[in-house]
Amino acid sequence: MLPNEETTLGRSATFSDTQRSRSRGFSMVELAVSLSVVLILTAVAIPSLMRSFRTYQLNDAAARLSDLLKFTRFEAVRRNTSVNLQIQQTGTDWIVWTDSNKNGSVDPTEKQILVSGFVTLLPPGAPPSSSTITSTLGASSTLTTLSGANNTVTFDSRGAVSSLTANVFYVGSATNPEFGYRAVILLPSGAVQIWTAPTAGPWQRIG
Numbered sequence: 618m619l620p621n622e623e624t625t626l627g628r629s630a631t632f633s634d635t636q637r638s639r640s641r642g643f644s645m646v647e648l649a650v651s652l653s654v655v656l657i658l659t660a661v662a663i664p665s666l667m668r669s670f671r672t673y674q675l676n677d678a679a680a681r682l683s684d685l686l687k688f689t690r691f692e693a694v695r696r697n698t699s700v701n702l703q704i705q706q707t708g709t710d711w712i713v714w715t716d717s718n719k720n721g722s723v724d725p726t727e728k729q730i731l732v733s734g735f736v737t738l739l740p741p742g743a744p745p746s747s748s749t750i751t752s753t754l755g756a757s758s759t760l761t762t763l764s765g766a767n768n769t770v771t772f773d774s775r776g777a778v779s780s781l782t783a784n785v786f787y788v789g790s791a792t793n794p795e796f797g798y799r800a801v802i803l804l805p806s807g808a809v810q811i812w813t814a815p816t817a818g819p820w821q822r823i824g
Contacts (some may be wrong), residue, residue, distance in 0.1 A: 620629065621651070625634070628768055637649060638764055638770075648717050666680065668796065670693055671735065671790075671793070672796065673795040674734075674735055674736050675736060675788060675789065675796065675797065675798075675799050675813075676799065677808065678732055678736040678799070679788045679799035679800075679801050679811050680811070680824075681730045682713060682730065682786055682788065682801050683801050683809045683811055683824070685702065685713055685714075685715065685728065685729075686702060686770070686801070686803055686809050687729055687809055688728055689701075689702040689713060689715040689728075689770070689772055690772045690776045690807045691776070692717060693772035693773060693774075693775075693776055694772075694774065694775065694776045696774075697774045698718075698774055699771055699772065699773050699774065699779075700715065700716070700717065700771075700772050701715075701716040701719060701769050701770065701772075702714070702715060702716070702769070702770040702771075702772070703715075703716045703721065703723070703768075703769055704738070704763065704764070704766075704767060704768045704769070704770075705723070705762050705767050706766075706767060708784070709733070709734065709737070710731060710736065711731070711732040711733070711734035711738045712729060712730075712732075713729065713730050713732065714727050714729035714730070715727055715728045716769075732788070735790050736788060736789070736790060736794070737788075737789070737790065737791055738764035738765055738786060738787065738788060739764055739765055739787040739788070739789050739791065739798070740762065740764065740766065740787075740788070741762035741764025743765075743787065743789065743791065743794075743798075744787045744789060744798040744800065744814065745798070745814050745815075745816065745817055745818030745819070745820070746818060747760050747785065747820065748801065748813055749814075749818060749819040749820040749821075750785070750800065750820050753822070754783060754802075754804075758782070759782045759783070760782065760783050760785045760802070761780065761782045761783070761784050761785070762784075762786075762787065763783050763784050763785065763803075764785070764786040764787045764788070765787070767820050769801055770784065770803065772807060773801070775807075776804060776806075776807040777805060777806055778793060778804070778805050778806075778807055780805055781805060782805070783802055783803065783804050783805065784802070784803040785800050785801070785802050785803070786800070786801040786803070787799075787800055788800070788801065794816045795816060797813060797814060797815045797816060798813070798814050798815075798816075799811060800812040800813075800814070800820060810822055810824065811823055811824035
């Protein structure tokens with residue numbers, strides 16, 4: 618073998634060894650720094666993600682309840698007869714359904730929703746004062762709370778509610794009030810509104 622060939626082979630071997638050493642991956646220091654950055658970013662993001670998720674749960678429960686009220690109203694008009702919306706507690710959960718056959722019990726064929734887990738239907742006194750809502754609806758308006766207990770709402774054949782006052786369903790968490798509340802308002806005409814409020818209020822209409 619010629620001398621220059623030996624030099625070339627030696628350089629190739631050195632270059633190859635360097636490539637192999639560089640392709641072995643992260644060092645322990647680099648790995649520790651990377652994990653530290655990931656943990657810090659995760660710790661910062663989790664509270665924001667949790668708040669967004671809780672907000673979604675509250676909005677979803679209020680929207681589903683609002684949609685069921687509208688559906689029950691539509692059923693009453695379509696059938697040209699009175700139709701009831703029933704609210705019933707089962708343990709810590711709430712079942713709300715359109716009682717199409719008027720037998721007072723939920724059937725698999727009837728439209729229904731389940732309010733459970735983090736979100737529940739709250740009794741009066743838990744959410745902030747409803748004065749913001751009543752002042753918007755009218756000086757003489759009052760709210761009858763239907764959430765927090767078994768109840769029935771009756772829509773007549775015109776889609777109106779057999780009540781002279783507005784009804785309210787409070788939606789929120791009994792153990793985590795810091796995420797705020799939702800209020801589903803059912804007016805005597807049968808129209809439905811959705812309101813939101815932080816722990817200390819005030820209420821603002823969002824739908």
